[in-house]
Amino acid sequence: MSGAQHTLRRLRAVACMAPHRAAFGSFSPGPRVPGFPALARGSVHEIFAAGRKDAPAAAGFVTGLALVAGTAERPSLWVRHTGKGAGALYGGGLASLGFDPGALIHLSVENEKDALRAAREGLRCDGLASVVLEIEGPARHLDLSATRRLKLAAAEHGVTALILRAGADPGPSAAETRWRVAASLSASPGLDLPGQPAFTLTLLKHRSAQTGRHWDLEWDHETRQFNPKTLSRPLVALPFDRAHRADREGIRARAG
Amino acid sequence: MGRRENALRLVAADPQARALGLLPGLAFADARARVPHMRVENEDEAADRALMENLLSWCDRYTPVLAEDPPDGALLEISGSAHLFGGEKALRDDLVARLARMGFTAHTAIAGTTRAARALGRFRPSGTIVPCGAERDHVANLPVEALEAGERIAVALRRAGLKTIADLTTRPRKPLAARFGEELTLGLAQTLGEIDRPLIPRRPPPDFSAQCRFADPVGLAGDIDLALSGLARELCETLGREDRGGRAFEVSFFRADGAVRRIEVLSGQPLRDPKILMRLIAMRLDALSDPLDPGFGFDMIRIAVPDADAAAAIQPGLEGEKGGERSVIELVDRLAARFGTETVKRFVARGSHLPERAALAVPSLAAKPSPWPDSKTRPPRPLFLLSPAEAIEVVAEIPDGPPRRFRWRGGLYNTAHVEGPERIAPEWWRARRDTATRDYFRVEDEEGHRFWLFRYGLYDREAGPVRWFMQGLFP
Structure with a gap:
């Protein structure tokens, strides 16, 4: 391929994605993570759980993204189409991740078409920060044209769409980025206590970053960002339910 | 029979x-x-009952204030709606003619009090219309049975030579009450129009309503939409004049063959924008599992506001852009109209330590925004809650200790990290069946999946077997 042709192709690619990028800016889920790409607001991002067991981890990652993508006091919408085994979304858990449960509208629908419709409806609402569309298992209707429609709605109103998929393989879609998330062993703060939620991420698709990279991240619910997983921890130890709560909190905060 | x-x-x-x-x-x-x-x-009592219910719903077209008049009558309060039909007589004729077309023979009477109307309707089935205040003259010739005081009293009255109501009116009431009971004199006074028995409406009359009647039944979707948007505009104008808005709207479709279909549309905020109202109605109609069947067409459509709320006029933004908060409320309305009010939820915190009760998901339309308690001072909670908790098999090193290995949904997990126990005692002040203490553990397996499980019951200190359950999943 000649040099001129190459330049032309690159310019065309930039021209195609420029409007989305400029319109609503981007957010960076992990500013302290080397090489971690920024994500566009008002676009569609797909997050796949590596296995069925990794569904909660993927949901945690999505919660983190929704939190970072959100701007000032805007609520989010979480649309679920899952089996019974997935459990119910829990307000206390959102709060533990630093997400205000009061700022989430959620609904569970019986079929996939309804889920898509609800998500589209949500993306057309200017007042929302993000819409999470969670579909468990293979989705027949979530194809290239459906995701493109979601993307158009998202781009028009500046709402970020996060598609959370468990038990499914990536298919053709118009998503801006695509991630695979697996749970990873957390960095224990000592005494064999579990640490912060930890994830292993693989970037499967990104329009302007190198794909195929892996990151080991953990979510910090206090600073509300993803950090590189720390391998060593200060050895602090206190069992859970003791009188000096303030002390313990201090330690947990430090551990996080 | x-x-x-x-x-x-x-x-x-x-x-x-x-x-x-x-x-x-x-x-x-x-x-x-x-x-x-x-x-x-x-x-077939059930079928009779259903038929009566249908007829009563059908009668709603004449007035919203109506009550059943057992065993086989209906009482309609038409003082406010007769003019819509061109007077009392025209209304009566319309009703009798429509019922006759459906195959019913109706006996009617119009009078100033419910009791007089009932007595005349049942005992002089010729369609009497009593001018206001003239009940006494019209009921005078009715037999004493028309007072419906019971067979025993009617027989006693006849034996005493009192055969018509006129015979009773000329007598002093007190001896009558002493002999036959207060019921009789009260019934008499009501029948004569001296005192009124208030009509208790079957359904509370709406605060606002708009209706449109069609000379020819309409059945085409386009026509129905047109009629609905006209009604929505009319209703919203009425609401706007009084600075009010509706949180609930009821759309009634009166089919030409007598069937009535009612559809309810709810809104999170007092609403009086015809465009939004129309959109909600359209979404609701779209979502009906049993779609609207026009049959031979509707001959009347009504939108009513059962309960109106105060709603101040809103000044639109200068740039013409919508407020974010407002658009979210509208979104919730739309979602609720499409997927059901109970489906769209928000979380509300409650003062309880039991995880199932602590964070309640309530319908978004009804949710009051409440601040969430500070989560930094609380132990972590799972993102997904399994409720009811699922039984698991656990191996622990010591009976009271944390789990070492467990089996859940057919998979075997080895514990890498554990935090706990966090002890949650049962809420004894609530009558519940589960009375055992729960010891919660936050467990991470060797692959990094995190779980929230609990031991139900304490060894040696609480009765009953000790079991383990999976309660939730951490990210």
Whole structure:
């Protein structure tokens, strides 16, 4: 391929994605993570759980993204189409991740078409920060044209769409980025206590970053960002339910 | 034919049977002896009841204030709506004609009090219309049975030579009350129009409503939409004049053949924007599992606001852009209209330590925004809650200790990290079946999956077997 042709192709690619990028800016889920790409607001991002067991981890990652993508006091919408085994979304858990449960509208629908419709409806609402569309298992209707429609709605109103998929393989879609998330062993703060939620991420698709990279991240619910997983921890130890709560909190905060 | 007083008796009879002397109340054996080839049907109380309900819903077209008049009547308060039909007589004629087309024979009476109307309707079935205040003259000739004081009293009155209501009106009331009871004199006063018995409407009358009647029934979707948007505009104008808005709207479709379909649309905020209202109605109609069936067409459509709330006028933004908060409320309305009010939820914190009760998901339309308690001072909670918790098999190093290995949904997990126990005692002040203490553990397996599980019951200190359950999943 000649040099001129190459330049032309690159310019065309930039021209195609420029409007989305400029319109609503981007957010960076992990500013302290080397090489971690920024994500566009008002676009569609797909997050796949590596296995069925990794569904909660993927949901945690999505919660983190929704939190970072959100701007000032805007609520989010979480649309679920899952089996019974997935459990119910829990307000206390959102709060533990630093997400205000009061700022989430959620609904569970019986079929996939309804889920898509609800998500589209949500993306057309200017007042929302993000819409999470969670579909468990293979989705027949979530194809290239459906995701493109979601993307158009998202781009028009500046709402970020996060598609959370468990038990499914990536298919053709118009998503801006695509991630695979697996749970990873957390960095224990000592005494064999579990640490912060930890994830292993693989970037499967990104329009302007190198794909195929892996990151080991953990979510910090206090600073509300993803950090590189720390391998060593200060050895602090206190069992859970003791009188000096303030002390313990201090330690947990430090551990996080 | 139905069972009354332990015998098969006639319950109802058609005019032909009545002409032959087969009156309701006659024993079935006697009736068959008189007319051997008569056709009888078994009584079906449920079907009668349903028919009556349908008829009452149908009568809603004439006035929203109506009540059932047992056993087979309906009381309609038409003082406010007669003019819509061109007067009382025109309304009555319309009602009788429509019912006749459906195959019913209706006896009607219009009077100033419910009791007088009932007595006249039942005992002089000629469609009397009593001018205001003239009840006394019109009911004078009715038999004393029209007071419906019971068979025993009616017989006693007849024995005393008091055969018509006129005979009673001329007598002092007190001796009558002493002999036959207060009920009779009260009934008499009500029938004469001296005091009124208020009509308790079957459904509360709406605060606002708009309706449109069609000379020819409409059945095309486009026509119905057009009528609905006209009504929505009219209704919203009325609401706007009084600075009010509706949180609930009821759309009633009156089908030409008498069936009535009602659809409810809810809104999170008092609403009086015809465009939004129309959109909600359209979404609701779209979502009906049992779609609207126009049949031979609707001859009337009504939108009513059962309960209106105050809503101040809103000044639109200068740039013409919508407020974010407002658009979210509208989104919730739309989602609720499409997917059901109970489906769209928000979390509300409650003062409880039991995880199932602590964070309640309530319908978004009803949720009051409440600040969430500070989560930094609380132990972590799972993102997904399994409720009810799922039983698991656990191996622990010591009985009271944390789990070492467990089996859940057929998979075996080895514990890498554990935090706990966090002890949550049962809420003894609530009558519940589960009375055992729960010890919660946050567990991470060797692959990094994190779980929230608990031991139900304490060894040696609480009765009953000790079991383990999976309660939630951490990210």
